[in-house]
Amino acid sequence: MAAIWLLLACLIAASLAGAGAGDGGSRSQVYVVYMGAVPARTSPNLLLESHLRLVGTVLKRGQRADSVVLRQYRHGFSGFAARLSKDQAAALRRRPGVVSVFADPVYQLHTTRSWDFLQQAAVKIDAAARRRAARKAAGDPSSSSSPAAATADTIIGLLDSGIWPESPSFSDAGFGPVPARWKGVCMTGDDFNSSSCNNGKRRRQGFLHLLRRSRRRKLIGARYYDMDDVRGPSQSGGGGSPRDDVGHGTHTSSTAAGSAVAGASYYGLAPGTAKGGSAASRVAMYRVCSEEGCAGSAILAGFDDAVADGVDVLSVSLGASPYFRQDFSADPIAIGSFHAVAKGITVVCSAGNSGPAAATVVNAAPWILTVAATTIDRDFESDVVLGGNNSAVRGGAINFSNLDKSPKYPLITGAAAKSSSVSDAASASHCEPGTLDRGKVQGKIVLCNHSQGDTSKQVKADELKSAGAVGCIFVNDAELAVATTYLDFPATEVTSASAAAIRKYIASTSQPVATITPAATVTEYKPAPVVAYFSSRGPSAQTGNVLKPDVAAPGVNILASWIPTSSLPAGQTQASQFKLVSGTSMACPHVAGAAATVKAWNPTWSPAAIRSAIMTTATQLDNNHAPMTTDFGSPATPYDYGAGQVHPTGALDPGLVYEAGEDDYLHFLCNYGYDASKIKLIAASLPGGFYCAANASTGLISDLNYPSIAVSGLGKAAGGGRTVTRAVTNVGAQEEATYTVAVSAPAGLDVKVTPNKLEFTKGVKTLAFQASFSGGKDAAAKKGAMSGSITWSDGKHMVRSPFVVTS
Known part of the structure; x- marks a missing residue:
């Protein structure tokens, strides 16, 4: 619906x-x-x-x-x-x-504990990898909250809604001079001047200027692309500046590279130290979005300037609708990212928020690192306490309820509060606006069903509040993992099973009463991570033979910096500098931060090598040491989370990497259907004799040297099988290393890897192998996708590649 x-x-x-x-x-x-x-x-x-x-x-x-x-x-x-x-x-x-x-086109934004959770998971799941990484350099590589932890200055650029430079997450404490290679600028604009950031190139103007420079070495660049230029006068205002008036860009940039801020919280919730994944990195903001959206022409301008400025990683938390997806040559993100990657810049993009429907993933070009969203082990509990025996029904939401702790407020269902002028009882049970009798809900807590096709919960809550209700309870299975913020209106959300207990209580007495408790932070919540319901799923409608998304990262209830707001909970006089937000937008900068750290440790690595390191070291277990699930409880698949949950520490020492460059992506375009004349225009430097193979076809896309494998049409292939080729490069500390293969395959699918052993020497750093998939009648008869993995190991490293095969 x-x-x-x-x-x-x-x-x-x-x-x-x-x-x-x-x-x-x-x-x-x-x-x-x-x-x-x-x-x-x-x-x-x-x-x-x-x-x-x-x-x-x-x-x-x-x-x-x-x-x-x-x-x-x-x-x-x-x-x-x-x-x-x-x-x-x-x-x-x-x-x-x-x-x-x-x-x-106009695209849309895909909108602290998370980094702690990733590091804790890394210790529990792969302590050996952490010890190996620690031996690689002095100090703990996971302590990225200190600038001294990085071995080189990296610059993370973000195409987003702008930045709030006064946020403590962009403190310059401990930073040295701006890298000499930086060519960017700090554009002036509305409420934003040249001292808001430092591009390291202004003239010396005395001691005061030097002092300012020493304090402006974190946020080193800021540009904006006014929507008024292409859309006419803006209705929301604030476009003529790098300053963020939406909050999204401030949140994503502090998630990727924010300096450590002790005592951070959202009005006391989620307390702790807020920090970015690569706190040693510099930040450059390219404001391409406003409240009205993100113009494609501005997105392209942001990519173009970022290439010239000298960023190392680009984080792009926005995208097109999955239902009106542009071809690569007409998609600003695909175009801009292709040329950025060709220049050595790793581009990380959000997968979209159109889940859990299949084939909704966007930003799926193979040169992009595409990120899905998962939960962390933190929850926000807001219970319903029922009258009679004061039993508590567990709920979840972010509210600062001031209701009495004792259950004394009358409780009614939406169906029972239906207006006499409304004939649709189902809509009333969902508390749709205009369906309830104000007199019946006044002074009461209302129990409302909720489905994804309904009017938003916030609109329903506002309607109930204006009608005089003292609180509401939403029955909401699908979206329960995401804690909705209701501020000081007492609202919470419960599962269908919990709602059954509430309804049973209502039916048992003539005067049911209840109360709703304010939100409380719960940590070490299990199971976590799980794949968020909103996270867009594969397979890609454009590139079915490239597995997307690539990896998953925390994207639910993420605490990070925010812009000042006038909407405060009752009793608060000062806006929180942080906010809890959910979306693949929040997952994307987690991976961008991890990519920047990998780049800092390995400055010569290509974007493909960095992506490979992140993908092949990803984890697939939750904190119960069980295979990850979706938040519906079903087993998660590579179409949900790609290679798995990002493992920042493990990615520093992957052992082997799958390399790919501009030439590989150009041959991908050949197989995708572009002709050589068009590709020659796209590419920066092609040999004069470049041509597309005569047998170019979408099936050959499976041979792209990608860290994952996707094969479609297995049952239609000659002989009922398909063989793909891959090559891996040894980047481990030991030049002489022997890797053996282990295959995990589902019943009905035969997978054979040849050779089953790879022996690297000082003179042989790259070796190829073939993976053959077959299943005959069993595979052809099997509906849906068959997934598994191919893992190479030398006894120290585990280099895992997921695969998905469809018939």
Whole structure:
């Protein structure tokens, strides 16, 4: 039901967005013109002039090209955004050198204990790997809350909603000079000046300036791309600045690289030390989003500038709808990330929040590290205490209830409070707005059913509060793992099983009463991690033969920095500097922080090697030492969490890595269906004889040297089997190492790895192997996906690659 409503909303939005292209193709709107790689030996000024000349070929006489071109891309790739008519855009598509022309899309944001939980899990699951990593360098590599822990300065760039520079998470304490290789700037804007960050390149202006510089070495760059430029005047305001007026970018950047802040909490909940995954890293913010969304033209500008500025890792917690997914050549994130990776930048993206439906994962290009969301071992308990024997029914939510601890408030179900003017009892039982009798709910606690297709819980709670209810209880199985914030309105959420006990009590007495307790923090909650219900699932609708998502990371109730807000709980006079937020947006910067730490320890590693290290060392067990599940209790699969939960310490010493570079991704595009002429425009440097193989096909995508394996159509393959090839490179401390293979496969699927032993020497660092999958009639008859793993081990390292095979 929820998916249907989402699809309908997207159709309406797409219809409205496309309205500007009507009127016989004469009405203008913003288009992105993508022209692939920057041509060799072309100066930025010459490239900009060529863009203007190209636009001029489709404009009316007397119309200036610089009056319609809004943004130009000249660092990581070539192209521009311009206000054009539909006919002019169509004409540009036919021009030589143009890869694609597409209407500027608007994407959406995918919106402390977590790092402690990851490290604790690492100790419990793989203590040996931690000891090996500790021997690799002086000090504990997991103590990334100190700048001294990193072996090199790394710079994490974020494409997001901006940043709040005054947050204590961006303290500069302990940081040295800004890396000389940094080429970025600190743009001035509304309520944001050059002293809000430090790009290390301003002139000396006396002692006071030097003092400011010493305090501005964490946040070293900030840019913004005003939505007004391409969308017209903003209704929300605040776009003309790197300053965050949404909160999302401040939260993600502090999660990825925030300095340690002791005594952090959300009004007393989740107390502890808030810190980022790579607290030694510098932060560069590229504000591409506002409350209205994230313009594709701005996203591309952010990627383009980040490449030129010199970031090491990019964290991108936003994306398109899974129901209107663009082709790679018309997807700003796929385009920008391709060129960033080609320049050696690791790009980490959120998988999307459209779960638990299958095939909803976005940002699934194989050069992207795609992240799903899981829970941590912290919960927020808010119980329902029933009258009679004062029995407590466990609930969960974030509220600061001021109700009496004794159960004295009348209790009623939504169905019993139905308005006489409403005939739909089911809607009343769900407490849908307008269905309840105000007189029946006034002064009472109301029990409401809730489903994913309903009006939001916050809207329902506000409606009940305005009607005079003193509290409410939502029956909510699917979303219970995510603690909704109700501030000072006493609201909590219970499972269907718990609701049955409440209903039984209501039926047992003529005057049922109850109370709701304020939220309390519960740690060491089990089981954890579990895959969050909202986390988008595989398989990818675009790349079924590349397993997505890649890994999972904490994305539920994550405590991190936030912007000041006027919405305070009763009795509070000062806004919390931190907030608890959920989404794959929160999972993404966890992996970006881990990637930055791996990069710091291994400065020469490619983005593919970093991704491989993170994927092959991921874990699949929860804190009960049992296989991970979804939050519905069903077994989690690689379509839910990819290779598993990120293991930051283990990723520092993976043993073997799966390498891939620009050439591998270009051949992927061949197999995906692009022709060689288009690929030559996309690529930065191709040998003159580059061509797509005559047998290029989507089936051959399975041979991409990826740390996971996905094979589709097994039952249709010749002989009922499929063989894929992989190569691994030894990056361990021992140059001479022997790895043997272990295969975990489901019944009905035969998996054979050849050879079953890999012997590395000083002169042989990379070796290939083949994995053959077959199952004959059993595999062909089996419905759904069959998953397992291939693990190489030298007795010290466990290099695990998940696989998924469909018939």
